[in-house]
Amino acid sequence: MSRTAEVDLNVVDWLNNVIAEHGSTPSALIPVLQEVQKKHNYLPEELLTYIATALNLSPATVYGVATFYAQFSLDPKGKYIIKVCDGTACHVRGSLPIYEAIRKRVKLVDGKATTDDGLFSVETVSCLGACGLAPVITINDQVYGQVTPEAIDLIIDVLEKREGM
Amino acid sequence: MGQMIIDGQKVEFDKETNILEVVRKARIDLPTFCYYSELSVYGACRMCIVEIEGRGIQASCHTPPEDGLVVRTNTAKLRKVRKNILELLLANHDRECTMCERSGTCKLQDLAQRYGVRQIRFGERDVKLPLDVSSPSIVRDPNKCILCGDCVRVCKEIQGIGVLDFAHRGAKMMVTPAFNKQLGEVDCVNCGQCSAVCPTGALVVKSQIDQAWDAIYDDSKTVIVQIAPAVRVAVGEAFGLPVGQSTLGQITTALKQMGVDKVFDTSFAADLTVIEETREFIQRFSEKKNIPQFTSCCPAWVKFAEQYYPEFLDNLSSCRSPQQMFGSVVKRYYAQDLGLDREQVYVISIMPCTAKKFEAGREEFFVANNPDVDLVLTTQELISMIKEAGIDFASLEPTALDMPFGFATGAGVIFGNSGGVSEAVLRNAYEIVTKEELQNVVFNDVRGHEGVRDFTADLKGTEIKVAIVNGLANARQLLEDIKSGKAHYDLVEVMACPGGCVGGAGQPISQNGTNLRKERTKGLYREDQRLQMHKSQQNPMLTSLYEQWLTEPGSEEAHQALHTEYGSRRRIDTEAIKINQPENAPVDIQVCVGTSCYLKGSVKILKTLTDMLQKDGYEEDVKLRAAFCCQQCAGGPVVIVDDKVMGNVGFEQIPEIVQLVKSKVEK
Numbered sequence: 070m071s072r073t074a075e076v077d078l079n080v081v082d083w084l085n086n087v088i089a090e091h092g093s094t095p096s097a098l099i100p101v102l103q104e105v106q107k108k109h110n111y112l113p114e115e116l117l118t119y120i121a122t123a124l125n126l127s128p129a130t131v132y133g134v135a136t137f138y139a140q141f142s143l144d145p146k147g148k149y150i151i152k153v154c155d156g157t158a159c160h161v162r163g164s165l166p167i168y169e170a171i172r173k174r175v176k177l178v179d180g181k182a183t184t185d186d187g188l189f190s191v192e193t194v195s196c197l198g199a200c201g202l203a204p205v206i207t208i209n210d211q212v213y214g215q216v217t218p219e220a221i222d223l224i225i226d227v228l229e230k231r232e233g234m
Numbered sequence: 235m236g237q238m239i240i241d242g243q244k245v246e247f248d249k250e251t252n253i254l255e256v257v258r259k260a261r262i263d264l265p266t267f268c269y270y271s272e273l274s275v276y277g278a279c280r281m282c283i284v285e286i287e288g289r290g291i292q293a294s295c296h297t298p299p300e301d302g303l304v305v306r307t308n309t310a311k312l313r314k315v316r317k318n319i320l321e322l323l324l325a326n327h328d329r330e331c332t333m334c335e336r337s338g339t340c341k342l343q344d345l346a347q348r349y350g351v352r353q354i355r356f357g358e359r360d361v362k363l364p365l366d367v368s369s370p371s372i373v374r375d376p377n378k379c380i381l382c383g384d385c386v387r388v389c390k391e392i393q394g395i396g397v398l399d400f401a402h403r404g405a406k407m408m409v410t411p412a413f414n415k416q417l418g419e420v421d422c423v424n425c426g427q428c429s430a431v432c433p434t435g436a437l438v439v440k441s442q443i444d445q446a447w448d449a450i451y452d453d454s455k456t457v458i459v460q461i462a463p464a465v466r467v468a469v470g471e472a473f474g475l476p477v478g479q480s481t482l483g484q485i486t487t488a489l490k491q492m493g494v495d496k497v498f499d500t501s502f503a504a505d506l507t508v509i510e511e512t513r514e515f516i517q518r519f520s521e522k523k524n525i526p527q528f529t530s531c532c533p534a535w536v537k538f539a540e541q542y543y544p545e546f547l548d549n550l551s552s553c554r555s556p557q558q559m560f561g562s563v564v565k566r567y568y569a570q571d572l573g574l575d576r577e578q579v580y581v582i583s584i585m586p587c588t589a590k591k592f593e594a595g596r597e598e599f600f601v602a603n604n605p606d607v608d609l610v611l612t613t614q615e616l617i618s619m620i621k622e623a624g625i626d627f628a629s630l631e632p633t634a635l636d637m638p639f640g641f642a643t644g645a646g647v648i649f650g651n652s653g654g655v656s657e658a659v660l661r662n663a664y665e666i667v668t669k670e671e672l673q674n675v676v677f678n679d680v681r682g683h684e685g686v687r688d689f690t691a692d693l694k695g696t697e698i699k700v701a702i703v704n705g706l707a708n709a710r711q712l713l714e715d716i717k718s719g720k721a722h723y724d725l726v727e728v729m730a731c732p733g734g735c736v737g738g739a740g741q742p743i744s745q746n747g748t749n750l751r752k753e754r755t756k757g758l759y760r761e762d763q764r765l766q767m768h769k770s771q772q773n774p775m776l777t778s779l780y781e782q783w784l785t786e787p788g789s790e791e792a793h794q795a796l797h798t799e800y801g802s803r804r805r806i807d808t809e810a811i812k813i814n815q816p817e818n819a820p821v822d823i824q825v826c827v828g829t830s831c832y833l834k835g836s837v838k839i840l841k842t843l844t845d846m847l848q849k850d851g852y853e854e855d856v857k858l859r860a861a862f863c864c865q866q867c868a869g870g871p872v873v874i875v876d877d878k879v880m881g882n883v884g885f886e887q888i889p890e891i892v893q894l895v896k897s898k899v900e901k
């Protein structure tokens with residue numbers, strides 16, 4: 070019994086509505102995953118198995134789709150998702166030092182992508198399409214252009230203050 | 235109908251759906267990794283390419299034949315492309331061939347040899363992924379996977395499960411169980427069919443040869459071997475003997491030479507199964523209770539039913555499989571005859587089956603921490619041991635099996651064929667029901683190779699509707715038809731492997747599975763003919779077993795020793811994860827929304843329950859959660875109120891639950 074996973078009833082209720090909206094057929098898989106990703110910032114394993122059952126797919130197939138598309142994540146993400154552009158333009162303008170500076174600032178070690186307090190996730194993306202502003206980062210929906218390691222400190226200070234840290 | 239020119243030969247075609255089949259008909263062995271005639275066409279490996287005049291290079295496996303096509307299978311260009319493909323595959327592949335389980339039966343190795351790949355221009359892969367040894371039956375080595383997808387399709391299309399699938403993309407793409415879990419943690423039923431189609435060593439049968447030798451070398455152990463029916467018609471294949479020829483006597487000689495103490499026949503235990511299972515069937519049939527009765531000798535099917543059809547578990551025969559009946563009889567009774575403790579006796583089964591390894595490890599089949607069957611070897615492993623011992627198998631003289639459990643009737647032997655269990659049961663049921671002697675023992679209707687067969691057996695006026703399925707995807711369909719009322723049967727035989735046990739994944743690997751299976755099937759029917767007796771009830775050794783120990787079929791003692799119980803199983807083992815855990819409240823209610831309960835409508839129950847609690851103003855007092863499988867699936871939908879587990883919950887019970895909450899809150 071101890072291994073029984075559980076989720077808030079509201080989540081199941083919400084998910085049922087989403088599934089009902091898109092129809093319980095395999096073709097509903099991607100739209101349903103998108104909604105779950107939007108709500109939880111990641112795709113919890115239990116919900117994926119649940120979705121598989123509801124759409125009559127095997128969990129392995131659902132996992133395959135969820136790992137195929139870059140828009141989905143299977144790991145819980147932080148409240149603030151920091152994406153560092155590492156497209157060509159940003160790369161030559163020093164995106165990697167920025168990336169390292171951010172990781173150091175939020176104290177990410179051992180290849181982890183999300184801080185233990187669940188506040189920040191840091192990842193790289195290829196070309197955000199704002200090369201004129203290189204190097205570029207985004208935090209959730211906010212875009213920051215021509216960032217420097219010093220600017221990073223300021224930006225994160227602000228966010229941490231907002232979180233009462 | 236039409237004609238094509240293949241490498242200058244005129245070749246007729248008729249029902250072939252692709253050029254590859256026509257090429258093979260012309261006796262040209264075009265290489266493939268991802269083509270199996272029984273599976274859907276995937277067309278990914280590109281080894282099957284041909285040059286078609288006017289069309290250039292095409293994959294023959296998914297190009298339909300057309301009249302007048304001129305096809306070449308061997309040109310400078312094709313040879314170069316194929317060699318390139320092989321080189322690229324090998325670049326990404328573990329190249330430690332000498333240590334690979336599949337060395338000698340690996341398609342990649344074979345084709346690299348055939349095409350003379352002598353060097354690989356690319357470096358080795360730098361990352362080594364861990365082996366998956368979690369399953370009792372199969373070892374998965376992702377470093378050897380060439381992404382042909384054969385395993386993915388066999389598990390989905392033949393077994394109807396879909397344990398494995400492609401995940402990730404680009405260079406990181408791999409074939410894996412859901413959530414990158416291990417095979418032993420997911421809904422794999424251990425049938426091994428994925429390993430039988432895998433062209434490389436990425437999926438192999440878990441070898442337990444070392445343990446077998448250890449037991450044989452250990453003087454304090456009396457090693458007793460049982461040989462399953464299907465094994466005897468497959469071992470010879472590996473030593474150049476005709477496919478389907480029974481080599482039971484030679485296997486016995488070889489085992490004795492290796493140092494085994496006693497060699498017995500699982501067919502004897504199959505006779506015992508027939509007696510118990512027929513009695514059980516006739517009782518259920520006359521009481522119209524738990525009909526249809528499903529056979530229970532295939533452990534892959536049993537696990538499948540436990541995972542997906544808990545509502546049918548009462549319909550499964552409670553009989554243990556022949557392997558487990560044998561182990562139980564030997565350890566309980568025969569050990570006493572030998573004056574030994576059960577721990578001093580070591581039972582090894584030789585099986586055509588990988589799922590039997592799992593079955594032997596089920597805790598129901600342990601007594602005082604000692605298993606009834608200590609070790610299961612597949613036919614493949616036995617062959618390796620014979621080779622390792624340096625025995626010239628083909629020239630061995632046969633030896634008679636030991637008594638008492640070396641004596642079997644033909645009914646026990648045909649267990650290895652799809653339809654065999656049904657036929658054996660009918661041979662017994664006929665005489666019990668009609669009280670007359672059965673003259674013609676052959677029931678032709680049960681025999682065949684189709685995945686689903688059904689017919690009505692007429693026992694002089696008593697009609698029994700029988701269905702025989704092999705492949706669990708077929709079983710799933712049949713169960714759905716029974717559930718929806720579309721189909722009605724009295725007796726259903728289910729085997730997970732195509733063709734039944736003769737097509738088990740523990741049998742020697744071959745590229746031409748279907749034909750071998752048919753020959754092995756014929757071989758077992760020939761054995762039945764050759765034997766003196768064809769009905770389990772005639773087996774004199776059984777009669778004495780009942781006299782000495784079991785009293786009579788279906789007795790209390792027989793139930794203890796030969797029958798078992800089943801339980802529902804969660805599909806996927808998961809760590810508990812919690813999303814938005816609600817706050818503390820005095821009462822804790824969990825409603826199961828795992829697969830089985832979900833399908834029985836637990837979500838609606840959950841919804842109604844919330845509404846009612848809300849209406850009565852108790853929402854703050856209840857920590858209401860959805861649980862993923864409480865492993866009580868047979869009794870689903872399941873609701874757990876604090877420690878109280880309630881099964882089969884319907885809408886009418888909801889007020890009762892609300893009442894319970896009320897009383898708890900008031901306390």
Ligand code: SF4
Pocket residue numbers: 372388389393395396397398421422423424425426427428429
């Ligand atoms: S052993 Fe059978 S059930 Fe398990 S993954 Fe392989 S084919 Fe699927």
Ligand code: SF4
Pocket residue numbers: 378379380381382383384385386409428431432433434436437
């Ligand atoms: S594990 Fe074997 S059968 Fe499956 S995709 Fe890889 S190479 Fe093919």
Ligand code: FES
Pocket residue numbers: 265266267268269276277278279280281282283293294295296
């Ligand atoms: S067999 Fe045709 S592409 Fe693999």
